[in-house]
Amino acid sequence: MSRLFNFCAGPAVLPESVLIQAKEELLDWNSQGASLMEISHRSKVFMEIAQKAEQDLRDLLHVPDHYKVLFLQGGAYGQFSCVPLNILGKHSKIDVIETGTWSAKAAECAAHYAQVNILASTKNTQYRTLPDLTNVCASEDSGYIHYCSNETINGVEFQSIPALNTRNKPLVADMSSHILSRPIDVSKFGIIFAGAQKNIGPAGLVLAIVREDLLHQAHIHTPDAFNYLLQSQNNSMLNTPPTFAWYMVGLVFEWLKANGGVEGIEKINIQKSDLLYKTIDQSDLYSNPIDPMCRSRMNVPFILKDETLNARFLIEAKQNGLINLEGHRSVGGMRASIYNALPLQGVKVLTEFMTHFEKMA
Numbered sequence: 521m522s523r524l525f526n527f528c529a530g531p532a533v534l535p536e537s538v539l540i541q542a543k544e545e546l547l548d549w550n551s552q553g554a555s556l557m558e559i560s561h562r563s564k565v566f567m568e569i570a571q572k573a574e575q576d577l578r579d580l581l582h583v584p585d586h587y588k589v590l591f592l593q594g595g596a597y598g599q600f601s602c603v604p605l606n607i608l609g610k611h612s613k614i615d616v617i618e619t620g621t622w623s624a625k626a627a628e629c630a631a632h633y634a635q636v637n638i639l640a641s642t643k644n645t646q647y648r649t650l651p652d653l654t655n656v657c658a659s660e661d662s663g664y665i666h667y668c669s670n671e672t673i674n675g676v677e678f679q680s681i682p683a684l685n686t687r688n689k690p691l692v693a694d695m696s697s698h699i700l701s702r703p704i705d706v707s708k709f710g711i712i713f714a715g716a717q718k719n720i721g722p723a724g725l726v727l728a729i730v731r732e733d734l735l736h737q738a739h740i741h742t743p744d745a746f747n748y749l750l751q752s753q754n755n756s757m758l759n760t761p762p763t764f765a766w767y768m769v770g771l772v773f774e775w776l777k778a779n780g781g782v783e784g785i786e787k788i789n790i791q792k793s794d795l796l797y798k799t800i801d802q803s804d805l806y807s808n809p810i811d812p813m814c815r816s817r818m819n820v821p822f823i824l825k826d827e828t829l830n831a832r833f834l835i836e837a838k839q840n841g842l843i844n845l846e847g848h849r850s851v852g853g854m855r856a857s858i859y860n861a862l863p864l865q866g867v868k869v870l871t872e873f874m875t876h877f878e879k880m881a
């Protein structure tokens with residue numbers, strides 16, 4: 521069976537060339553006589569791979585020197601706890617901008633460590649818009665402001681950095697599902713984190729980009745393995761890192777660099793999402809409920825007017841080489857996740873199928 525176009529929200533599609541290279545190198549990495557999976561993380565060979573991956577990421581995102589890049593475990597979900605444990609310090613509050621399932625989950629986790637203040641919420645619109653933050657101000661006693669820059673489940677994405685008054689408090693962004701899909705100004709953030717399995721690589725690794733001045737206020741009970749300072753002092757190898765995932769994200773970074781970097785992939789991401797939204801908006805069968813100003817370029821939920829067609833849609837999609845289009849259980853309908861590694865051709869085939877299906881329905 522050949523590979524199909526995979527719209528899974530995560531773990532998600534990887535560039536085919538990366539998978540082929542990994543396959544070729546799987547049994548014997550670079551004449552070591554062993555798989556990269558089977559060698560020490562402290563070996564010179566692995567250290568070089570690890571450092572190259574970090575440097576490539578720094579190049580891709582133009583990460584300033586006063587930020588550490590950490591390769592950690594425990595997923596983005598783990599970061600919902602790591603962030604307060606590491607940077608809350610003596611503060612009694614955490615500010616959260618609630619725009620969907622993932623920022624709401626982050627607020628829930630943060631509530632174990634401090635009082636959570638919901639600065640703004642779009643829950644009353646079923647998370648179909650983004651809040652106007654121009655007159656919003658961080659709480660005086662909050663340690664940081666958390667938001668999710670792309671809500672994977674709901675399909676809303678901030679098109680720019682939230683324009684609230686932060687009172688100079690660190691802005692923390694969960695970028696799990698759109699990191700490296702568009703340029704960002706890292707210097708505006710205290711912490712950026714992202715689980716790998718959406719837009720970076722396989723599951724098992726989470727990236728944290730941490731401004732250096734935030735490294736020194738960890739709570740005394742922070743587990744060492746989740747302590748940003750300890751991990752940064754040990755180049756993310758305080759304990760054994762997920763070596764194979766690290767190698768894989770390194771290959772994805774190389775692939776991205778060879779394809780025009782973040783600036784280059786953004787152009788394709790715009791083409792892909794424009795084509796899909798246009799197809800949805802022009803049809804009578806499909807609809808996307810999200811405010812057009814807030815639509816995600818990565819995760820595109822859509823519903824069929826006649827829900828009894830859902831099962832047939834999914835079966836015929838698969839027959840046309842299109843898989844994993846079922847929407848999240850909390851939202852229903854369909855969702856096409858069109859991450860960096862999903863080629864433009866995949867969206868073309870999808871939209872042609874959708875148009876054809878509508879005619880036949």
Ligand SMILES: *Cc1c(COP(=O)(O)O)cnc(C)c1O
Pocket residue numbers: 530594595596597598622668670671672694695696697715716718
């Ligand atoms: C998938 C996802 C998470 C959770 O990631 P895990 O790696 O499962 O912990 C958190 N935030 C966002 C935005 C996500 O898309």
